Amino acid sequence: MTPAQKMASTAASDGMYVRGLGRKNSHVTFLVFAPKPGPYGLTIRYGNGTGSEVTQQLAVNGGTGVPVSYQPTAGPDTFATLHSTVQLRAGLNLIRLSQGAQAAATDLVSLDYIEVRPYRARYEAEQARISDANITISDPNNFFSTYSSNGAYVAQINNLDSYVDFTVNAPVGGTYRMIIHYTNGTKVDSQQGLSVNSEPFTFVTYPATQGWGLFGLLDVNVQLQNGINHIRLAKGDPSFGLAVGYAELDCIDLEYVYP
Numbered sequence: 001m002t003p004a005q006k007m008a009s010t011a012a013s014d015g016m017y018v019r020g021l022g023r024k025n026s027h028v029t030f031l032v033f034a035p036k037p038g039p040y041g042l043t044i045r046y047g048n049g050t051g052s053e054v055t056q057q058l059a060v061n062g063g064t065g066v067p068v069s070y071q072p073t074a075g076p077d078t079f080a081t082l083h084s085t086v087q088l089r090a091g092l093n094l095i096r097l098s099q100g101a102q103a104a105a106t107d108l109v110s111l112d113y114i115e116v117r118p119y120r121a122r123y124e125a126e127q128a129r130i131s132d133a134n135i136t137i138s139d140p141n142n143f144f145s146t147y148s149s150n151g152a153y154v155a156q157i158n159n160l161d162s163y164v165d166f167t168v169n170a171p172v173g174g175t176y177r178m179i180i181h182y183t184n185g186t187k188v189d190s191q192q193g194l195s196v197n198s199e200p201f202t203f204v205t206y207p208a209t210q211g212w213g214l215f216g217l218l219d220v221n222v223q224l225q226n227g228i229n230h231i232r233l234a235k236g237d238p239s240f241g242l243a244v245g246y247a248e249l250d251c252i253d254l255e256y257v258y259p
C-alpha cells in the first residue's frame, strides 16, 4: 500500500478505510482465498471526492489489468459500490487495484473493502426479449400487489409463438445452475420448452405455486459458452407444439457450478 494512508470513519466497514488512492502509482493488493477455480463476483466499496469519474486498474495474480470506474461520491469517506467479475485459481490469489502512473495527484480517492462471492447473476424476464406475452407491473403502493423481482414479471405466455428469450453473458464456458422464478396458478404441473443457443428444446416442469403472482423457484442446469448466450423459455414452438399448462416468469438466476 503506497503512498496511501489508513483513516478512521464511522461510515466505513470496520470503522477504517484507505485514503489517497488517487495519487500516482497508488495501489492496494488484497490476498483472497478461493476454494475452487473459476469466476467470482467482486464488489468494490470506494469513495471518490474528486467530483469526476476516476478509473483504476483491476488485476488478478499479476495479470493484465481491466479498468474499473469510480463514480463521484460526496467525499472520500462517502462510499459507493461497484460490481465486477474476476477469475480466480484455487487457493490464494492477489487482487490489486492500482491508479497507475498517469494519475492526477489527488487525496480524494478511497477504498473501504472488497467482497468476493461465488458467481451469480440475475436476469429479469421483463427485460428479456418477449414474444406474444405481456409484462405485469407489481404496484409497490398496493398492499395486495404481488412481490416480484424488479417490480415486474412476464405473464400471458400462452400461445404457440409465446416465449421469453434471455440474453446472458457468461464469464466462462461451463455448467450453470439456472434458478427460474416462476408462478403457476393452475394447481397442477405446467411445462415450458427450454432451449439454450438454439439447441433442440427440452422441457422444464413447474410445480403449482400457491396462486398466480406467488412465485416459486425451479432449478435446472444449463451449459453455457463463454460470452453471450441465448436462453429461451417457450410456451410453444413448431418443433414441439404447445407445452402443457401455463406459467409466468419473473427472472432467472445463473450460478456457476464450480468443477
Ligand SMILES: [Ca+2]
Residues within 6 Å of the ligand: 124, 125, 126, 148, 149, 150, 151, 152, 153, 249, 250, 251
Ligand atoms: Ca422481474
